[in-house]
Every structure is written in structure tokens, then in C-alpha cells.
Amino acid sequence: MDAKRPFMRLKELHIHFQKTLAALYDREEVNNFFFMLCQAFVNVTRVQLALRPDLEVTEQDEQRFREALSSLERETPIQYIIGEAHFYDLLFEVNExxxxxxxxxxxxxxxxxxxxxxxxxxxxxxxxxxxxxxxxxxxxxxxxxxxxxxxxxxxxxxxxxxxxxxxxxxxxxxxxxxxxxxxxxxxxxxxxxxxxxxxxxxxxxxxxxxxxxxxxxxxxxxxxxxxxxxxxxxxxxxxxxxxxxxxxxxxxxxxxxxxxxxxxxxxxxxxxxxxxxxxxxxxxxxxxxxxxxx
Ligand SMILES: C[S@@+](CC[C@H](N)C(=O)[O-])C[C@H]1O[C@@H](n2cnc3c(N)ncnc32)[C@H](O)[C@@H]1O
Missing domain, CATH: 3.40.50.150 (Vaccinia Virus protein VP39)
Known part of the structure; x- marks a missing residue:
């Protein structure tokens, strides 16, 4: 990441996720994790991300993505990171x-x-x-x-x-x-x-x-x-x-x-x-x- 820039592009974060998690998960799985985090943390959908690859996140949000990345490296389930899971068209809080x-x-x-x-x-x-x-x-x-x-x-x-x-x-x-x-x-x-x-x-x-x-x-x-x-x-x-x-x-x-x-x-x-x-x-x-x- 460029230290002088206060905002980071989601696209760069996505690439960083792919590189960091490549040994642990397959590519499609990492994509899914990343899109779920985008939706949960910055309310950006997969489609919005595809249409606007230049979208940026604040330093604070970037920190949340980085913490999520560390959790994924420790194999924490994505649902526990986000704190939610879908079931039968409803949304449920999940935790330890x-x-x-x-x-x-x-x-x-x-x-x-x-x-x-x-x-x-x-x-x-x-x-x-x-x-x-x-x-x-x-x-x-x-x-x-x-x-x-x-x-x-x-x-x-x-x-x-x-x-x-x-x-x-x-x-x-x-x-x-x-x-x-x-x-x-x-x-x-x-x-x-x-x-x-x-x-x-x-x-x-x-x-x-x-x-x-x-x-x-x-x-x-x-x-x-x-x-x-x-x-x-x-x-x-x-x-x-x-x-x-x-x-x-x-x-x-x-x-x-x-x-x-x-x-x-x-x-x-x-x-x-x-x-x-x-x-x-x-x-x-x-x-x-x-x-x-x-
Ligand atoms: C396999 S989980 C199912 C959770 C949920 N019904 C589901 O389908 O996702 C089993 C549940 O049984 C609970 N449980 C384990 N031992 C129990 C006991 N002796 N009496 C009552 N509930 C118990 C656990 O706390 C856990 O929530």
C-alpha cells in the first residue's frame, strides 16, 4: 500500500487477499470471502465492485479488511468474521x-x-x-x-x-x-x-x-x-x-x-x-x- 495515500482501492485489497490466502483457499473461495466482506463492511456489492474497480475505502475500513484477512489466515469461518449467516432466506447472528x-x-x-x-x-x-x-x-x-x-x-x-x-x-x-x-x-x-x-x-x-x-x-x-x-x-x-x-x-x-x-x-x-x-x-x-x- 502507498503510505502517503489515506484511501486504498478495493481492487488493490482484493489482489492482496488473493496473494495472501492463495496457499489456504482456492481462488473462487477467496473471491467469495472478499465480496462478502465488501458487502458487510462497506456495503458494496459484487456487481458494484465490478463496475467501479476504482472504489476506495477509508483507513478505518481498510483496517477492518486487514483484521478479517488475518482471521481468514487463521481459518476462522467467514460467518464468524462477519457475525452473520443466511438461513432459509433469513439472516442470523452467529458467534462462538x-x-x-x-x-x-x-x-x-x-x-x-x-x-x-x-x-x-x-x-x-x-x-x-x-x-x-x-x-x-x-x-x-x-x-x-x-x-x-x-x-x-x-x-x-x-x-x-x-x-x-x-x-x-x-x-x-x-x-x-x-x-x-x-x-x-x-x-x-x-x-x-x-x-x-x-x-x-x-x-x-x-x-x-x-x-x-x-x-x-x-x-x-x-x-x-x-x-x-x-x-x-x-x-x-x-x-x-x-x-x-x-x-x-x-x-x-x-x-x-x-x-x-x-x-x-x-x-x-x-x-x-x-x-x-x-x-x-x-x-x-x-x-x-x-x-x-x-
Ligand atoms: C448441531 S447444533 C444445532 C444447532 C441448530 N439447531 C442448527 O441446526 O444449526 C446442536 C445444539 O445442541 C445444543 N446442545 C448440546 N448438548 C445439549 C444438551 N444436553 N441439551 C440441550 N441442548 C444441547 C448445542 O448447544 C447446540 O446448540
């Missing part, structure tokens, strides 16, 4: 207390949406267990404005974030801090529901080697990992909870570990659920389960 919402979870929300639209239930009562950012609960509350939505998490930090996300997206969700593994069957805070949904922790320790640093180093362990010797611990407990707390005809939805799809299906069926079905994500992996309580 929350998992970054994933596209496969959008597919789960999509499944619930089309089922609830088909059923046409008035004021469906929904509970989301392990809510994180609140992405599932808040999207469903946004899609079904008369729904009564409850969201549970063990993490106070996640719940505070989810609460802000509900306000930001102008929906009403009741948040409850609880350890679902320790919930008693007759817990007075928890009533009857038409839908129980959960994307619980399901990654085994033995799968850690498949996981990239940006996830391993930054996303919360409590959101991700389970032990190798009891990987379905959450599915076991939440299925029991759901069987107890679902109305007759109520539906349980899970996001699942693709490597444990059959085992998860057998476990859920063993709890007394009927019509337990698996669904593949767009990549052809079994990532979702649905079970009906007759």
Missing part, C-alpha cells in the same frame, strides 16, 4: 456460542414446511431441541405465523444469540435453557407438541479427521461431538422425550449422521414410532429422519 447454520438443515426445515402445509394444522405447537442460533425454530415461526414455537438449548450463550435472532427476524419463540439429556419425563416446563424437531450433536470423535480446521477450531464442541461408544445418545433421549410429549399423529424430525442412518432409524422405531422414514440431502446422503406417533 453457536453452530453456523448448514444448508442440509434448510432441507430439514423444507420437509417440515411442506408436511405442515399439507396437514393444514391451525396453531401447530413445535419444539426445537438444541436450537443454537435458533435457525430451525425461527424459520418455522416465520413460515407459520400462528405456530407456537419453543426452543431449548443447554448453552446460555446460544440462547441469548437465538433470542436476539428471534427479535431481529420479528418472530415470537419461547426459549428454555435445559440439558435435554437430564430432562425428566414429567418436566413441568414442557407440554405437548405437534412437532418435535432436533439437529443434535452427532459427530463421533472418530470422524474428527474428516473435519476441516475452520469447523474443528472454531465451532463449539458441545454443538458437534458425541462419544464413539454412545453416538446416538441424543437420538435415544429425544425419541423418548418425543414419544412422551407428542400428540397422537405428532411428528418427530431429526437431522442425522449419514453414517448412522439405519441405526438411527431402528432406534427411533424401537421407541414405538410408526412410519419411520429417511430422506437424502441434495448430495444423496441420508441426512434426515421423520417418524410419526400414531
Amino acid at each position: 456460542h453457536t453452530l453456523i447454520p448448514r444448508p442440509e438443515t434448510e432441507e430439514l426445515v423444507d420437509w417440515i414446511k411442506s408436511d405442515l402445509q399439507d396437514i393444514g394444522l391451525q396453531k401447530p405447537k413445535i419444539v426445537d431441541i438444541g436450537t443454537g442460533t435458533g435457525c430451525i425454530a425461527i424459520s418455522l415461526a416465520h413460515l407459520f405465523s400462528d405456530a407456537l414455537v419453543t426452543a431449548i438449548d443447554i448453552s446460555a450463550g446460544a440462547l441469548e444469540t437465538a433470542y436476539r435472532n428471534a427479535e431481529k427476524n420479528k418472530v415470537k419463540v419461547s426459549f428454555i435453557q435445559k440439558d435435554i439429556l437430564a430432562v425428566a419425563p414429567n418436566d413441568a416446563d414442557l407440554g405437548k407438541y405437534d412437532v418435535v424437531v432436533s439437529n443434535p450433536p452427532y459427530v463421533r470423535e472418530l470422524e474428527k479427521q474428516e473435519i476441516k480446521n475452520n469447523v474443528l477450531l472454531y465451532e463449539p464442541d458441545t454443538a458437534l461431538f458425541v462419544s464413539d461408544d454412545n453416538p446416538l445418545i441424543f437420538y435415544n433421549k429425544i425419541s423418548d422425550f418425543a414419544f412422551e410429549h407428542l400428540q397422537p399423529g405428532g411428528i418427530l424430525y431429526f437431522e442425522i449422521n449419514q453414517y448412522l442412518a439405519e441405526e438411527t432409524k431402528l432406534l427411533v422405531a424401537s421407541k414405538g414410532f410408526k412410519e419411520v422414514s429417511l430422506r437424502k440431502d441434495i448430495y444423496g446422503n441420508y441426512r434426515m429422519l421423520k417418524a410419526i406417533k400414531k
Whole structure:
């Protein structure tokens, strides 16, 4: 950078990003990071940048870009740098207390949406267990404005974030801090529901080697990992909870570990659920389960 000039061109910053990050990320990924930062920090879109390559940023903004660059070098996820992630057409605050919402979870929300639209239930009562950012609960509350939505998490930090996300997206969700593994069957805070949904922790320790640093180093362990010797611990407990707390005809939805799809299906069926079905994500992996309580 030219030390005498107070402003730096975005184009030069872009080239600097490409050079600095070339060994860590592919070119297209760096482009995407840079465009996301331009949008978040200086409100410049990708198209505006293409049309106006001479656009400049102030020293203060340049400093923000440089800090973001250092974070990217340390493999911090771009969503944590910007502090936001998109999910099902809504924007969610994300931070070190929350998992970054994933596209496969959008597919789960999509499944619930089309089922609830088909059923046409008035004021469906929904509970989301392990809510994180609140992405599932808040999207469903946004899609079904008369729904009564409850969201549970063990993490106070996640719940505070989810609460802000509900306000930001102008929906009403009741948040409850609880350890679902320790919930008693007759817990007075928890009533009857038409839908129980959960994307619980399901990654085994033995799968850690498949996981990239940006996830391993930054996303919360409590959101991700389970032990190798009891990987379905959450599915076991939440299925029991759901069987107890679902109305007759109520539906349980899970996001699942693709490597444990059959085992998860057998476990859920063993709890007394009927019509337990698996669904593949767009990549052809079994990532979702649905079970009906007759
Ligand atoms: C895989 S993340 C899912 C977050 C969010 N629902 C999503 O789909 O992006 C699992 C969530 O479960 C929460 N969690 C972990 N252990 C829990 C427990 N024992 N009781 C309740 N929630 C728990 C974590 O804090 C985390 O937010």
C-alpha cells in the first residue's frame, strides 16, 4: 500500500487477499470471502465492485479488511468474521456460542414446511431441541405465523444469540435453557407438541479427521461431538422425550449422521414410532429422519 495515500482501492485489497490466502483457499473461495466482506463492511456489492474497480475505502475500513484477512489466515469461518449467516432466506447472528447454520438443515426445515402445509394444522405447537442460533425454530415461526414455537438449548450463550435472532427476524419463540439429556419425563416446563424437531450433536470423535480446521477450531464442541461408544445418545433421549410429549399423529424430525442412518432409524422405531422414514440431502446422503406417533 502507498503510505502517503489515506484511501486504498478495493481492487488493490482484493489482489492482496488473493496473494495472501492463495496457499489456504482456492481462488473462487477467496473471491467469495472478499465480496462478502465488501458487502458487510462497506456495503458494496459484487456487481458494484465490478463496475467501479476504482472504489476506495477509508483507513478505518481498510483496517477492518486487514483484521478479517488475518482471521481468514487463521481459518476462522467467514460467518464468524462477519457475525452473520443466511438461513432459509433469513439472516442470523452467529458467534462462538453457536453452530453456523448448514444448508442440509434448510432441507430439514423444507420437509417440515411442506408436511405442515399439507396437514393444514391451525396453531401447530413445535419444539426445537438444541436450537443454537435458533435457525430451525425461527424459520418455522416465520413460515407459520400462528405456530407456537419453543426452543431449548443447554448453552446460555446460544440462547441469548437465538433470542436476539428471534427479535431481529420479528418472530415470537419461547426459549428454555435445559440439558435435554437430564430432562425428566414429567418436566413441568414442557407440554405437548405437534412437532418435535432436533439437529443434535452427532459427530463421533472418530470422524474428527474428516473435519476441516475452520469447523474443528472454531465451532463449539458441545454443538458437534458425541462419544464413539454412545453416538446416538441424543437420538435415544429425544425419541423418548418425543414419544412422551407428542400428540397422537405428532411428528418427530431429526437431522442425522449419514453414517448412522439405519441405526438411527431402528432406534427411533424401537421407541414405538410408526412410519419411520429417511430422506437424502441434495448430495444423496441420508441426512434426515421423520417418524410419526400414531
Ligand atoms: C448441531 S447444533 C444445532 C444447532 C441448530 N439447531 C442448527 O441446526 O444449526 C446442536 C445444539 O445442541 C445444543 N446442545 C448440546 N448438548 C445439549 C444438551 N444436553 N441439551 C440441550 N441442548 C444441547 C448445542 O448447544 C447446540 O446448540
